[in-house]
Amino acid sequence: MSEPTDEVARAIALLESQHEFPGAFEFRVVIRPAHRSSAVAALLAAAGGSDTLLEVSERSSSHGNYLALRVRVQVDAAERVLQVYEVMREVEGVLTIM
Numbered sequence: 001m002s003e004p005t006d007e008v009a010r011a012i013a014l015l016e017s018q019h020e021f022p023g024a025f026e027f028r029v030v031i032r033p034a035h036r037s038s039a040v041a042a043l044l045a046a047a048g049g050s051d052t053l054l055e056v057s058e059r060s061s062s063h064g065n066y067l068a069l070r071v072r073v074q075v076d077a078a079e080r081v082l083q084v085y086e087v088m089r090e091v092e093g094v095l096t097i098m
Contacts, residue, residue: 008082015078022076024054027084028098029069033060035093036067046087047073047080066095 004012019025031039036058044050054072061067075081088097 011082012078015081019078021078022074024072025075025081026070026072029071029088030095031067031069032093032095033064033067035091036069039088039091039094040069040071042087042091043071043084044073046084047075
């Protein structure tokens with residue numbers, strides 16, 4: 001595997017300074033409601049599998065056009081968090097991930 005870029009190295013350092021790895025990490029994802037199951041499945045696959053899931057909570061927008069998910073998963077390293085962000089940017093129906 002190649003060396004991480006400076007930007008990736010800074011992101012990893014920031015994650016490691018704010019979170020303990022391995023450990024629980026919460027992703028917040030805003031999606032179109034029709035894509036709930038595929039978005040959660042993609043997140044879990046990127047996080048290391050369905051056995052990493054700790055909790056999913058959701059809240060619908062007032063008109064039902066959007067769904068805000070909080071997905072807590074067990075992650076092994078900061079690099080895994082960055083992988084999840086990268087994968088989720090490509091998932092249909094995902095509007096944003098934090």
